[in-house]
Amino acid sequence: xxxxxxxxxLLAVEVPYWAASIIxxxxxxxxxxxxxxxxxxxxxxxxxxxMQSRLGPMEAGPYGTLQLLADGLKFLQKEDIFPxxxxxxxxxxxxxxxxxxxxxxxVVIPTGPDAVVAQLDVGIFYALAVSSLSVVGILMAGWASAxxxxxxxxxxxxxxxxxxxxxxxxxxxxxxxxAGTLDLQKIVTTQATGEIFGWDGIGNPFILTQFAGFFIFxxxxxxxxxxxxxxxxxxxxxxxxxxxxxxxxxxxxxFFMGEFGTAFAFAALASVLFLGGWALPWGDLGHWGFNIxxxxxxxxxxxxxxxxxxxxxxxxxxxxxxQLQRLAWKFLIPLSLVNIVVTGIFKVVL
Amino acid sequence: xxxxxxxxxxxxxxLVLASALVFGMLGxxxxxxxxxxxxxxxxxxxxxxxxxxxxxxxxxxxxxxFALLFVMFDVEAVFIFPWATRLEAYxxxxxxxxxIFIFILALGLVYAWRKGVLRWx
Numbered sequence: 001x002x003x004x005x006x007x008x009x010l011l012a013v014e015v016p017y018w019a020a021s022i023i024x025x026x027x028x029x030x031x032x033x034x035x036x037x038x039x040x041x042x043x044x045x046x047x048x049x050x051m052q053s054r055l056g057p058m059e060a061g062p063y064g065t066l067q068l069l070a071d072g073l074k075f076l077q078k079e080d081i082f083p084x085x086x087x088x089x090x091x092x093x094x095x096x097x098x099x100x101x102x103x104x105x106x107v108v109i110p111t112g113p114d115a116v117v118a119q120l121d122v123g124i125f126y127a128l129a130v131s132s133l134s135v136v137g138i139l140m141a142g143w144a145s146a147x148x149x150x151x152x153x154x155x156x157x158x159x160x161x162x163x164x165x166x167x168x169x170x171x172x173x174x175x176x177x178x179a180g181t182l183d184l185q186k187i188v189t190t191q192a193t194g195e196i197f198g199w200d201g202i203g204n205p206f207i208l209t210q211f212a213g214f215f216i217f218x219x220x221x222x223x224x225x226x227x228x229x230x231x232x233x234x235x236x237x238x239x240x241x242x243x244x245x246x247x248x249x250x251x252x253x254x255f256f257m258g259e260f261g262t263a264f265a266f267a268a269l270a271s272v273l274f275l276g277g278w279a280l281p282w283g284d285l286g287h288w289g290f291n292i293x294x295x296x297x298x299x300x301x302x303x304x305x306x307x308x309x310x311x312x313x314x315x316x317x318x319x320x321x322x323q324l325q326r327l328a329w330k331f332l333i334p335l336s337l338v339n340i341v342v343t344g345i346f347k348v349v350l
Numbered sequence: 351x352x353x354x355x356x357x358x359x360x361x362x363x364x365l366v367l368a369s370a371l372v373f374g375m376l377g378x379x380x381x382x383x384x385x386x387x388x389x390x391x392x393x394x395x396x397x398x399x400x401x402x403x404x405x406x407x408x409x410x411x412x413x414x415x416f417a418l419l420f421v422m423f424d425v426e427a428v429f430i431f432p433w434a435t436r437l438e439a440y441x442x443x444x445x446x447x448x449x450i451f452i453f454i455l456a457l458g459l460v461y462a463w464r465k466g467v468l469r470w471x
Contacts, residue, residue, distance in 0.1 A: 029367060029371060076382055077379075079383055079391075085405055107364050118360040120358075143406075146405030147405045166423045180437065250376055251376075334459070344434075344445050344449075
C-alpha cells in the first residue's frame with residue numbers, strides 16, 4: 001500500500017455535516033487573522049522597508065516578526081473614544097460592517113477539491129457582492145464621525161469604490177465567458193483540464209487568454225483596497241486619514257484588518273480566476289493529493305499576486321481625484337467592455 | 351435539507367461566527383482598556399485647532415452623476431452574468447444580441463462623456 005492510499009484511506013472517513021461545518025469554520029477563522037498578520041509583516045513592513053533601504057521593525061521577536069502582535073496588544077489597551085457629536089450607534093457599527101464583509105468573502109474561496117467552506121453555484125458573483133458591502137461600512141464611518149475630514153473621506157471612498165466596482169465585475173466576466181460557470185471550483189477545474197488553441201501542455205490558466213482582464217482586475221483591486229496610488233479616501237497629507245480619523249483602539253484596528261483581509265481575499269480570487277487556483281499546471285495529484293497540497297499551492301500563488309499588489313502600492317505616487325475617476329470611466333470600463341465582446345467572439349467562433 | 355440550502359446555511363453560520371469573533375474582540379478590549387474621560391478627548395478632531403461649525407457641513411458631492419451611471423452599468427452586469435455562463439448554448443445569436451445590448455449601453459457612456467459629466471465639475 002503506497003503512502004497516498006494510506007492518506008486517502010484515513011481522510012475518506014465520512015464526516016457528519018455538523019462536524020465538517022465546525023472544522024471548516026474553525027480553520028477559516030484561524031486563517032484570516034493569520035493571513036492579515038503575514039501579509040502585514042512580509043509586505044507592509046519588510047518589503048516596503050527593503051525597497052526604501054531601511055530595515056523596518058527589528059525589536060519585537062527575531063527580525064521583528066512579532067511586531068504586529070505587539071501592535072495588536074497595544075491597540076487592545078487603548079481607550080475607546082466616541083466623539084461627543086458623533087452618531088454613536090452608526091459610529092460603533094461601521095468598522096464591524098467592514099470587517100464582517102471581509103470575513104464573508106472567504107466562504108467561497110476554494111483551496112482544494114473539498115477544502116472549501118461552501119461551494120456556491122454563484123461563487124464569484126457572491127464574492128463580488130459581499131466584498132462591495134464594505135462601501136456601506138465606510139460611508140457609515142465617514143458620516144457618523146461628524147467630522148469634516150471624515151465626511152470628505154467617506155464621500156471620496158464612495159465615489160472611488162463604485163467607480164472601480166464596475167471594471168472589477170466586468171473583468172471577471174471574461175473569465176466567466178471562458179469557463180461557462182460562476183462556480184469557483186468549476187473555474188479551477190476548467191483551467192486545469194483546458195487547452196489553449198488545441199495545446200493542453202499546461203492546461204489553460206486564464207491569465208494567458210485573459211491578460212487584459214487580469215490587468216483590469218489588479219488595477220480595480222488596488223482601488224477597491226484604497227491603497228496607494230488610489231488612497232485619496234485616507235490620504236494623510238490631505239484629509240489626515242479620512243473616514244478613520246475619529247477612530248481609536250480596536251475599532252481603528254478593524255479597518256486595517258479589513259484592508260489586509262480583503263487584500264488577501266482578492267489575491268486569492270485573482271489566483272483562482274486567472275492563475276489556476278489550487279491546481280498545478282502539470283501533474284495530477286489525485287483528489288486527496290490536491291486536498292492536502294492545494295492550500296500550499298494556493299498560498300504560493302496568493303503570495304505572488306499580493307507581492308504584485310503591494311509592489312504597486314510602494315512604487316506609485318497618489319493620483320489626483322479627477323485623474324482617478326478619469327482612469328475608471330474613460331479607460332478601464334470601455335476596455336473591459338471591449339474585452340467582453342472579444343472574448344465572446346472567440347468563444348463562439350473558435 | 352437540500353444541498354443548496356446547506357451551502358447557504360454555512361454562509362449564515364459564518365456570518366454569526368464572524369459577528370461573534372468581532373464582538374468578542376471588542377468585549378476583551380473593554381475588560382482591558384482604561385476609561386479616563388476628559389472633555390477635550392471628545393472634541394471633533396480638526397488638526398489641533400478648535401472645530402469650526404458643524405461636522406456635517408454642506409459639501410459638494412462632485413460625483414453624484416457617476417452614482418447614476420453606476421446603477422446603469424451595474425444593472426447591465428446583472429444581465430451579462432447569466433448570458434456569460436450560457437454563451438456556448440446561445441451561439442452566434444446570443445453573441446449578436448449581447449453585442450447590440452453592450453453597444454447601446456456604451457452609447458450611454460459616450461453620451462455622458464460628450465455632455466461633460468465625466469470631468470471635475
